[in-house]
Amino acid sequence: MKTLVVYSSRTGNTRAIAEAVAEVLPDCALHPVESAPSPEGYDLVAVGYWVDKGKPDARATAYLEGVRGATVALFGTLGAWPDSDHAKECMACGESLVSAPERGNTVLGTYLCQGKVDPKVVAMMQRMASDVHPMTPERKARLEEAAKHPDEEDRRKARETFRAFVERLG
Ligand SMILES: Cc1cc2nc3c(=O)[nH]c(=O)nc-3n(C[C@H](O)[C@H](O)[C@H](O)COP(=O)(O)O)c2cc1C
Known part of the structure; x- marks a missing residue:
């Protein structure tokens, strides 16, 4: 199994989660979104975003919009409580960027946690x-x-969630 972790991070919070995710994925390539390879050819593509005004940030959004025919799992960081309605809406928004049926992706889920907000x-x-x-x-x-x-x-x-995603893929 070949896996890819792509993350967008302005102040390092999402990068820290990306590094944890990459530790548990087999044969994993870890890239910031600015220099990420295209998602083709990987058995699992994990994409991380920071929440910007209620949505995944623009760079992660642009990457997610180009993902087709892939097995995808998402992660992200935000200032709000991770069990809030706001967090659930952000999560749904992120998944909607890859889940349209015509795109042919399988979406495994999203892991969100809090991240310090730039003072x-x-x-x-x-x-x-x-x-x-x-x-x-x-x-x-x-x-x-x-x-x-x-x-x-x-x-x-994050490690536990992504270990479970890998187990689901068999
Ligand atoms: C311009 C801006 C907008 C933000 N908008 C939200 C928001 O709508 N909801 C939220 O919960 N957090 C929001 N945040 C907080 C960030 O999502 C949070 O601090 C995140 O962990 C930053 O990740 P990074 O260190 O990977 O850049 C915002 C932060 C910035 C800088």
């Missing part, structure tokens, strides 16, 4: 849209928790 971006959002993103106690707690991720437990869960 410069938090500060900028506060300045530009404090009415849209007011710093409520809930939001402060969420950002403080996100700042600790991805951690060793997130990497362990």
